[in-house]
Amino acid sequence: MQIKQNIRCPNCGSEAERYYVLSSQLIRTQCHSCDYLMVMCSRTGKVIEAYAPGLDFKPTKAIVASPVVDHKQHLLPIPASNVH
Numbered sequence: 001m002q003i004k005q006n007i008r009c010p011n012c013g014s015e016a017e018r019y020y021v022l023s024s025q026l027i028r029t030q031c032h033s034c035d036y037l038m039v040m041c042s043r044t045g046k047v048i049e050a051y052a053p054g055l056d057f058k059p060t061k062a063i064v065a066s067p068v069v070d071h072k073q074h075l076l077p078i079p080a081s082n083v084h
């Protein structure tokens, strides 16, 4: 017997499925969108099998990094006619 639960894929964020296999005390998480798979023991929490495509989890650096903006203003020369 197993219990099915709809979850969000930790890899791609799409709808994924989690199965609680009661007979073997396994928790199986799988995503059809990105082929994510994780099988873990529900009693010990030990990961038995795990597969995630494109494991290059990008850190939040992209948000922090901003384009370099040159704040130097180009000073216009004061016209000589304004000087009294």
Ligand SMILES: [Zn+2]
Pocket: 009, 010, 011, 012, 013, 014, 016, 031, 032, 033, 034, 035, 036
């Ligand atoms: Zn996924």
